[in-house]
Amino acid sequence: MKIINGGVTAPEGFFATGVACGLKKDGKKDLALVCSEDLAAAAGVFTTNLVKGHSLQLTMEHIRNGFATAVLINSGNANACVGEVGLENAREMAALTANYLECRPEDVLVGSTGVIGVPLNMDAIRKGIELAIEELSPDGGHDAVEAIMTTDLLPKEIAVEINIGGEKVVIGAMAKGSGMIHPNLATMIAVITSDVNISPAMLNRALKKAVKHTFNRVSVDGDTSVCDMVIAMANGLSDSPGITEEDGNFNIFFEALEFVCTELARMIARDGEGATKLIEVVAENAPTEEDAYKIVCAIAKSPLVKTAVFGEDANWGRIFTAAGYSGAKFNPDLTDIYLGDLMVCCNGVAVPFDEAEAARILHEKEIKIRVDLKSGNFSDRMWTCDFSYDYVKINGSYRS
Amino acid sequence: MKIINGGVTAPEGFFATGVACGLKKDGKKDLALVCSEDLAAAAGVFTTNLVKGHSLQLTMEHIRNGFATAVLINSGNANACVGEVGLENAREMAALTANYLECRPEDVLVGSTGVIGVPLNMDAIRKGIELAIEELSPDGGHDAVEAIMTTDLLPKEIAVEINIGGEKVVIGAMAKGSGMIHPNLATMIAVITSDVNISPAMLNRALKKAVKHTFNRVSVDGDTSVCDMVIAMANGLSDSPGITEEDGNFNIFFEALEFVCTELARMIARDGEGATKLIEVVAENAPTEEDAYKIVCAIAKSPLVKTAVFGEDANWGRIFTAAGYSGAKFNPDLTDIYLGDLMVCCNGVAVPFDEAEAARILHEKEIKIRVDLKSGNFSDRMWTCDFSYDYVKINGSYRS
Numbered sequence: 001m002k003i004i005n006g007g008v009t010a011p012e013g014f015f016a017t018g019v020a021c022g023l024k025k026d027g028k029k030d031l032a033l034v035c036s037e038d039l040a041a042a043a044g045v046f047t048t049n050l051v052k053g054h055s056l057q058l059t060m061e062h063i064r065n066g067f068a069t070a071v072l073i074n075s076g077n078a079n080a081c082v083g084e085v086g087l088e089n090a091r092e093m094a095a096l097t098a099n100y101l102e103c104r105p106e107d108v109l110v111g112s113t114g115v116i117g118v119p120l121n122m123d124a125i126r127k128g129i130e131l132a133i134e135e136l137s138p139d140g141g142h143d144a145v146e147a148i149m150t151t152d153l154l155p156k157e158i159a160v161e162i163n164i165g166g167e168k169v170v171i172g173a174m175a176k177g178s179g180m181i182h183p184n185l186a187t188m189i190a191v192i193t194s195d196v197n198i199s200p201a202m203l204n205r206a207l208k209k210a211v212k213h214t215f216n217r218v219s220v221d222g223d224t225s226v227c228d229m230v231i232a233m234a235n236g237l238s239d240s241p242g243i244t245e246e247d248g249n250f251n252i253f254f255e256a257l258e259f260v261c262t263e264l265a266r267m268i269a270r271d272g273e274g275a276t277k278l279i280e281v282v283a284e285n286a287p288t289e290e291d292a293y294k295i296v297c298a299i300a301k302s303p304l305v306k307t308a309v310f311g312e313d314a315n316w317g318r319i320f321t322a323a324g325y326s327g328a329k330f331n332p333d334l335t336d337i338y339l340g341d342l343m344v345c346c347n348g349v350a351v352p353f354d355e356a357e358a359a360r361i362l363h364e365k366e367i368k369i370r371v372d373l374k375s376g377n378f379s380d381r382m383w384t385c386d387f388s389y390d391y392v393k394i395n396g397s398y399r400s
Numbered sequence: 401m402k403i404i405n406g407g408v409t410a411p412e413g414f415f416a417t418g419v420a421c422g423l424k425k426d427g428k429k430d431l432a433l434v435c436s437e438d439l440a441a442a443a444g445v446f447t448t449n450l451v452k453g454h455s456l457q458l459t460m461e462h463i464r465n466g467f468a469t470a471v472l473i474n475s476g477n478a479n480a481c482v483g484e485v486g487l488e489n490a491r492e493m494a495a496l497t498a499n500y501l502e503c504r505p506e507d508v509l510v511g512s513t514g515v516i517g518v519p520l521n522m523d524a525i526r527k528g529i530e531l532a533i534e535e536l537s538p539d540g541g542h543d544a545v546e547a548i549m550t551t552d553l554l555p556k557e558i559a560v561e562i563n564i565g566g567e568k569v570v571i572g573a574m575a576k577g578s579g580m581i582h583p584n585l586a587t588m589i590a591v592i593t594s595d596v597n598i599s600p601a602m603l604n605r606a607l608k609k610a611v612k613h614t615f616n617r618v619s620v621d622g623d624t625s626v627c628d629m630v631i632a633m634a635n636g637l638s639d640s641p642g643i644t645e646e647d648g649n650f651n652i653f654f655e656a657l658e659f660v661c662t663e664l665a666r667m668i669a670r671d672g673e674g675a676t677k678l679i680e681v682v683a684e685n686a687p688t689e690e691d692a693y694k695i696v697c698a699i700a701k702s703p704l705v706k707t708a709v710f711g712e713d714a715n716w717g718r719i720f721t722a723a724g725y726s727g728a729k730f731n732p733d734l735t736d737i738y739l740g741d742l743m744v745c746c747n748g749v750a751v752p753f754d755e756a757e758a759a760r761i762l763h764e765k766e767i768k769i770r771v772d773l774k775s776g777n778f779s780d781r782m783w784t785c786d787f788s789y790d791y792v793k794i795n796g797s798y799r800s
Contacts, residue, residue: 051724051732051748081720083749116717117750226721303703303787307795317516320481321626324451332451348451349483350517387703389789395707 001256007141007157010172011195013037013237016140018147021128023076023114023121031128032147033136034191035070035101040235042068042109043204045211047228054086055079055112056227058094062106063231066200069107071191071231072097072132073148074125075176079112080226082119089120096126100133111189113150113176113227145174148189151394152176156267162256164240164249169196171256175264177218177228188215190230190264196253197236198243205246206254207232214261217382218269219300232257269383274390278366279309280383283323287376291328295371296382298326305369306387312362314355316344323371330373338370401656407541407557410572411595413437413637416540418547421528423476423514423521429547431528433536434591435470435501440635442468442509443604445611447628454486455479455512456627458494462506463631466600469507471591471631472497472532473548474525475576479512480626482519489520496526500533511589513550513576513627545574548589551794552576556667562656564640564649569596571656575664577618577628588615590630590664596653597636598643605646606654607632614661617782618669619700632657669783674790678766679709680783683723687776691728695771696782698726705769706787712762714755716744723771730773738770 009016016034023030044063046056055074062068072093079086094108101108112120135143145155159172177188198206211230236242243250270278281299286292299305302322308315316337324332337345340361344353361367367386409416416434423430444463446456462468472493479486494508501508512520535543545555559572577588598606611630636642643650670678681699686692699705702722708715716737724732737745740761744753761767767786 049721049724050728050730051720078717081717081745081748081750116720117745226724303791304795307792310792311795315516317478317481320451320516321449324449324626328450330450345481345517348481350481387792389792391703392707392710392787392789392792395704395711395787 001259002161004159004161006159006172007145007174008034008172008191008193009138009141010159011170011193013195013235014172014193015136015138016144017132017135017137018140018143019128019131019135021131022124023074029143029147030074030076031125031132032073032144033070033097033132034144034193035136036233036235038235038237039067039069039107040233041066041198041200041203043200043207043232045208045230047226049226051081051226053078053080053112053227054082055090055110056229058087058090059109059111059229062094062109065106067107068109068233069103070097070101071109071111072129073111073189075113075148075150077112077114077118077120078116078227079120080116082117085119089122092122093125093129096129100129109231111227111229113148113189116226141172141174148174148176150176151273152271154271156264156271158260158263160256160260162252164196164252167238167240169238169240169253170194171260173260173264175268177268188228188268190215192230192232192257192260194234195236195238196234196243197238197240198234198253202243202245202250203232203234206250206257209254210258210261214258214265218265219297219382219384266383269385272385273394274388275385276388277309277386278383279385280366280368280381282368282370282379282381284370284372284379285376286373286378287329289378291330292378292380294326294328295323296380298322299369300382300384303387306384309362309367310386310388312359314339314344314358314362319369319371320345331375334374336372336374340368401659402561404559404561406559406572407545407574408434408572408591408593409538409541410559411570411593413595413635414572414593415536415538416544417532417535417537418540418543419528419531419535421531422524423474429543430474430476431525431532432473432544432547433470433497433532434544434593435536436633436635438635438637439467439469439507440633441466441598441600441603443600443607443632445608445630447626449626451481451626453478453480453512453627454482455490455510456629458487458490459509459511459629462494462509465506467507468509468633469503470497470501471509471511472529473511473589475513475548475550477512477514477518477520478516478627479520480516482517485519489522492522493525493529496529500529509631511627511629513548513589516626541572541574548574548576550576551673552671554671556664556671558660558663560656560660562652564596564652567638567640569638569640569653570594571660573660573664575668577668588628588668590615592630592632592657592660594634595636595638596634596643597638597640598634598653602643602645602650603632603634606650606657609654610658610661614658614665618665619697619782619784666783669785672785673794674788675785676788677709677786678783679785680766680768680781682768682770682779682781684770684772684779685776686773686778687729689778691730692778692780694726694728695723696780698722699769700782700784703787706784709762709767710786710788712759714739714744714758714762719769719771720745731775734774736772736774740768
C-alpha cells in the first residue's frame with residue numbers, strides 16, 4: 001500500500017467539486033458534489049442518535065439498494081428538526097442532482113452539516129447544484145473537501161494505492177468534523193471512493209468493520225450529532241478481480257480501507273475544536289473487550305483529563321479516576337499507567353517519576369496515555385484532543 | 401421549616417473548627433473537625449468509583465456500626481493511590497483524634513480531598529489535629545467549611561429548624577466540591593449534623609433517599625471522584641420524640657434533610673469550577689424513570705450545551721441532540737423544548753421565538769432548560785453549570 005496525492009477523485013472515474021452557494025455567511029464554499037462515472041456499489045454507516053437529520057434520513061433510504069451515483073453535501077445548515085419541509089428539501093436536492101446527472105433520484109445520496117432547526121435556503125441550493133454540475137472535475141476532490149468544512153481548520157483527505165490481483169486499485173477519501181464528535185460518529189461526515197470491483201454486500205461488510213475501530217474511536221467532546229455519516233462508493237472501474245466474498249483480495253482492500261479510516265479519524269481528533277494536541281488513549285490487558293472500551297471511552301471523554309493535557313500537567317490521578325468510574329470491571333491494585341513511555345502509576349500506586357521527562361512528553365503535539373490493567377487479553381484505543389480556551393470560545397457563540 | 405443562620409454547629413451539642421496545618425501551599429485552612437458531645441447515629445453515602453481514596457475506605461469501615469462521634473477532613477491532599485501508607489495514615493488520623501476526644505478510633509470518620517497520588521504530610525496533620533482540638537467551638541461551623549474548600553470560591557453551608565412532636569430540631573450542613581463533580585457524588589464532601597433523635601437505620605434510610613435526587617443530580621464535568629462522601633450525624637440532643645420507623649416524624653425530618661441536600665447541591669453546581677451560571681435541567685413526561693434520568697444526565701454533561709449557555713446562545717439543537725444520544729427511548733416528534741418559559745422547539749421542530757426574550761433569559765444567573773417528552777409520567781431534574789474559559793484555566797494547571 002502506498003499513500004498518494006489527492007482525495008475522493010483519486011480513484012478512476014470519480015468527479016467532484018465544491019462551490020459557494022450562499023449558505024455560509026462568509027461566502028466560503030458550502031456545497032460539495034462527488035459522483036461516479038458509472039453506478040457504484042455503495043455502503044453507509046449512520047448516526048445512532050435517536051434524532052436524525054432529514055438529509056441523513058433520505059440517504060438511509062436511498063442507500064438501501066446498495067448502489068449510488070453521487071453524494072451531494074451542504075455545510076452551514078444541518079437540515080435537521082425543521083419538520084416536513086426538511087425531508088422535502090432533501091428529496092428536491094437528490095432529484096435536481098439526478099436530473100442533471102441523468103440518473104435515478106434514489107442513486108443520489110444527500111448530507112447536511114451545520115446549525116440545527118433552520119430550514120435550508122433552497123434558492124441558494126438550487127443555484128449551487130447547477131453551478132456544481134458545471135464545475136465537476138476529475139481533479140475536484142480538494143474543492144469538495146473544502147465545501148464540507150464547518151469549524152474545521154484543516155481539510156481532511158487522503159488517498160492510497162493498493163494492488164489487487166496484479167491490478168492497481170485506488171481508495172480516496174475526505175472527511176469533516178471537529179466538534180460534536182463522539183462514537184458512534186458525529187457531526188462527522190466522510191466520503192470514501194474507490195475504483196475497486198466489489199459487491200455491495202462486501203463493501204458494506206468492509207465499511208462496517210473498518211469504522212468500528214477508527215471513526216467509532218474518536219471523541220472530541222462526547223457529543224454524537226444527528227447528521228453523522230460515512231459513505232463508501234466503489235465503481236469497479238479498475239481492472240481488479242471482483243470481490244464477492246471475504247477472501248484474500250477482500251482483506252487487502254479492507255486493510256487499506258481501515259488505514260484510510262484510521263488516518264481520517266486521527267485528522268478529526270487532531271483538528272478537534274480548539275485542539276492543540278492529539279491524544280491517543282490505549283487500554284491494554286483488560287478482562288473483556290467491553291471493559292477495554294469503557295476505559296478508553298471514559299478517559300477520552302473526561303474534561304479533567306483533557307484540560308490537564310492542555311495545561312501539560314502530568315495529572316495521572318484523573319486518568320485513574322476516569323478508569324475507575326468508567327463502569328469497567330478491573331482490579332485497581334494491578335493497574336499501571338504510562339504517559340508516553342513514562343510509568344507514572346504502578347499497581348495502582350504513584351511512582352516517583354522525572355517531572356522534566358513528563359513535561360517533555362506532554363509538550364509534544366501527540367500524547368499517548370496508556371493504561372495497563374494486567375488482568376486479561378483485551379485492548380482498545382481511542383483518539384481525542386485536549387480541551388482548550390478555544391473550545392469554549394468556538395462553542396460559546398457557534399449559532400450567532 | 402425555617403432557614404436559620406449557621407452550618408454544622410447549629411444543632412445542639414455539635415462543635416467544630418477549621419485550622420491551617422500546612423497541607424495547602426497558600427497557608428489557608430486545610431483541616432476541619434466536626435464532633436458531637438455525645439455518640440451520634442451516623443450514616444454515609446460513598447463514591448461508586450472503583451478506585452477509592454484511603455480515608456474514604458476507612459470511613460466506610462468505621463461507619464458500618466451506625467455510630468460516630470467525629471469527622472476529621474483534610475483538604476489539599478486526597479490521600480488516594482499512595483499504597484499501604486494511605487490506609488495507615490487514615491488510621492493514625494482517626495486514632496489521634498479519638499485519643500484527644502476520649503472516644504473509640506472507630507467512632508472517628510476521616511475524609512480527604514485534593515491531589516491524588518501524593519502521601520499525606522503526617523507531621524502537619526499531627527500538629528493540625530492538636531490545634532483543632534484546642535480550637536473546637538460551638539460556633540466553629542464556618543471555620544470548618546472553609547477548611548474543606550479546594551477550588552471552591554464560596555463556602556457552602558446551611559441550617560434549618562423544624563418542629564418534631566412539638567420540639568425544636570435543627571439540621572446543619574456543610575459541603576465542598578466544585579470540579580470532578582458528577583453522580584454518584586464526586587470530589588464532593590458533605591457533612592450534615594442534627595440534634596434529631598433518630599435510629600441509625602432510619603438516619604441511613606433518610607440520607608440515602610435524600611441524596612438520590614439532590615447530590616446525585618449535580619454534574620459539573622461528568623467526572624466522579626474517588627473521595628466523595630456525604631456523612632450525616634444525629635446526636636439526639638433535642639427533646640424530639642425518637643424516630644424509629646417511617647412515620648410522620650420521619651417524613652418531617654426527611655423533607656428538611658432533602659431540602660438541605662437540595663440547597664447544597666445547587667450551591668455546588670453554582671460554584672462549579674469556572675461557572676458563571678447555574679443550569680437546572682428538567683425532563684418531564686418521560687416513558688420511564690430511567691429515560692428521564694438519562695436525558696437530564698446527557699444534557700447536563702454535554703460540553704456543547706454548557707458552552708452555549710456560557711455564550712448565552714439559544715442553541716437548543718444541542719439540547720435536543722444530547723437527549724437523542726442519551727440512550728433514552730422517546731419519540732423525537734413529540735418533544736417540546738423550553739428555555740425558561742420560552743418554547744423553542746415544538747413536536748421536534750423549531751418554532752420561531754423572540755431572540756430578544758431568549759437573550760434576556762440566557763443572560764440570567766440561573767437558567768432552566770426543560771424538555772417535555774409528552775410520552776409518559778416520569779420526570780427528573782439535574783443541576784449543572786456552564787463551561788467557561790475559567791474551567792479550562794483552573795483544570796489546566798491544578799496539580800502545579
